[in-house]
Amino acid sequence: MELSDEIHVKILKLCERGDELLDENKVDLAITKYLSALELVPNPKSDWEASTWIYTTLGEIYLINKEFNIAKEYFYNALNCPDGISNPLILLRIGETLFETQDLEQSREYLLRAYMLEGQDIFGEEDEKYFNSIKSLI
Template sequence: MESWQYQFRNLMTDGELCFDGEDYEAERLLFQDASKLIPDPKRDHEEATQAIGAIADCFYKLRECAKAQAALNDILLCPGGASNPFIRLRRGQVFHQLGDPEKARTGLTTAFLNGGSEVFDGETEYLELISDVVSQLGRE
């Protein structure tokens, strides 16, 4: 492991501690500091997926959905970002909050297809938005 990766992990851990305390702004700043440690091209590193996903989650929790959407768009180009069920769930939620029901359904459906109903734990209202899709898949 390279030295930047140790620093990265420490900052990410500190950010997660802030998240547990619901200090999303402090968390976001730590995650952004962690992302700055990733060498260019950032999108070639798995750590970028982790950092950008965490930053997007902070923006979502802070109800800054336009910023969350920008981060979630970037993460699709990072390793594992496009297939990550949690990322797809957040994308669907953000599009729903921004008033784009078609993109919301696409994101939520992709989350369900990649992670099943477990990814919606605690987020049942979003699972209800695609209940027709879920019931159709249960019949096949």
């Protein structure tokens, strides 16, 4: 299934505006734009590819802001969308949020999955504590 061109364009414009607002450090306004874009995605949201990247972007925002439980919720939503389960970035981010919420066993599972898909490169710009947590399992 594909979104209509009209809906797709509206979603893209809202997300682009959200990106611009993030660049301007207007985080709350950016979140509003991404949530508005998500509202345009038909239900069930988990059936649509657009939801995968909108949920991931929202998770990233909350991860950066150290609101780990909210970030984790968005990443889990992204995981359940098209191609989410095989997306190494989503797996990495879930692993990181689980690590930060002290769910270390689950964290290692997701970090290891990300590693298995992308290798050590996926940890390139991440805090070394995440890779170190799975190093003994590799």
